[in-house]
Amino acid sequence: MNSNFTINLFLLAAIACLSQGCCPDRFMKVGNRCYYYNSDKVDWHDARHACERLGAHLVSIHNAEDSREVYDLWKSLIDESFLVGGQRTYWIGLHDVQNENFFEWSDGTPMDYSMWCSGEPNNSGGEDCVSPLSRGSNDFDRQKWNDFDCGTRKPYFCRRSATS
Ligand SMILES: [Ca+2]
Numbered sequence: 089m090n091s092n093f094t095i096n097l098f099l100l101a102a103i104a105c106l107s108q109g110c111c112p113d114r115f116m117k118v119g120n121r122c123y124y125y126n127s128d129k130v131d132w133h134d135a136r137h138a139c140e141r142l143g144a145h146l147v148s149i150h151n152a153e154d155s156r157e158v159y160d161l162w163k164s165l166i167d168e169s170f171l172v173g174g175q176r177t178y179w180i181g182l183h184d185v186q187n188e189n190f191f192e193w194s195d196g197t198p199m200d201y202s203m204w205c206s207g208e209p210n211n212s213g214g215e216d217c218v219s220p221l222s223r224g225s226n227d228f229d230r231q232k233w234n235d236f237d238c239g240t241r242k243p244y245f246c247r248r249s250a251t252s
């Protein structure tokens with residue numbers, strides 16, 4: 089490739105980064121936030137720590153738009169056949185590991201919104217970690233949450249803010 093062209097591309101990227109904020113390698117930029125999706129299935133605690141090692145946290149959801157943003161990103165990354173089957177959705181940062189039935193976000197943000205599936209959270213057999221269940225006939229219902237066994241292995245979403 090022509091080296092002037094390469095340098096110009098680099099400058100353009102740097103200018104865009106300075107004006108709108110930057111995301112680290114392997115993160116996807118959505119608005120002023122950076123997302124990292126890993127399709128490797130790990131338990132919730134490993135997912136949490138993997139995000140922290142990247143300077144991020146498991147995603148937290150504070151309104152319907154947050155939820156839709158994460159879900160749409162997930163749908164864009166996966167095979168549509170994965171839409172069936174709760175085991176294939178992703179860990180989010182919500183948990184009641186510390187105090188049963190007291191749910192909190194791993195990034196320390198307040199629990200100010202919820203979208204539980206009907207009958208959930210049910211702590212069935214001791215479930216403390218949350219993921220969309222991906223059950224239902226439409227995209228909104230498929231975003232609704234279930235508490236799972238934290239040892240269940242799932243892909244996960246990390247998020248951090250873009251840096252300026
Ligand atoms: Ca629980």
Ligand SMILES: [Ca+2]
Pocket residue numbers: 208209210211212215234235236
């Ligand atoms: Ca449950």
